[in-house]
Amino acid sequence: MNSNAIAADSLQPFQRAVTQDMVAAYADISGDRNPIHLDASFAAGTEFGGIVAHGMLLYGFMCDAMRRAHPGPWESTGRMRARFRDPARPGDVVTVTGTLSGAGAAGAEGDTTFRYSLECTESDGRVLATGNAEVTIRSHESSAGEQSMESEERGVDE
């Protein structure tokens, strides 16, 4: 295993309050203006009974947990597989947690791939989304390595 690779047993947990303003802003930046996210009267008639946040909002929260832990390597080697289980709604407070689920040698000598299991949960205990993430730490960089270091090694698309 790469002696420079550092991975904590758990990711630093954090919370995000989901608001209608946040959902509306996400609709604008993503281009997904499905009325289930924006129109209360429409959403009331759906199986959800009201407005729900985009699943990709939760995806972004989980990716942020990975970026915080592995800035640089996340952008250059990261993978996130997420399942959206129960929608977040405006007013929910989402807690994002993650634990290290495994580590192993990656392709190149000395490189290490770390695997994490992540969850987004609401304060009432509902599991909103789960994720499985991977990130590879190259032998020449630490977990918090500068992006410029890895970019020079791997080549950055311009």
Add this chain to the structure above:
Amino acid sequence: MTSKPTLADITSGFEFRPILVDVSVERVQEYLGVLQATPLDSNARLVPSEAAITFALGALLDQYDLPAGTVHTTQDVRVERPLRLGTKVMCTARVSNRSHRGEMAVILLEISLTTHRDSNEVAMVGTSTLLIQQPS
């Protein structure tokens, strides 16, 4: 006024028209701001994959409407090659499978982001699962 076709109309094997996606620093910062996520620091050079895939999905919605009530159930994104902030990438996508679950169509959408230059190297690949209400 012409309306866009909807994702409910497309079939397995359908390929979207390739479209350029802008991953500018400003756009990525705005995305991270909406999520209240860790902002880009002054040394940042690379695009977080979550931002790139969000913009790519949005670009596809420029071509096809998402039927009201569509539910996104899974998302997988893998970085193949780091992508520099401020570039444009080519987004290609195809429907790799379409099945049915009750009154809903289950669409598996495969997305690829390639660098927009001669080499056309794949930067990121993703798979989305969407549940779409069938037209009655």
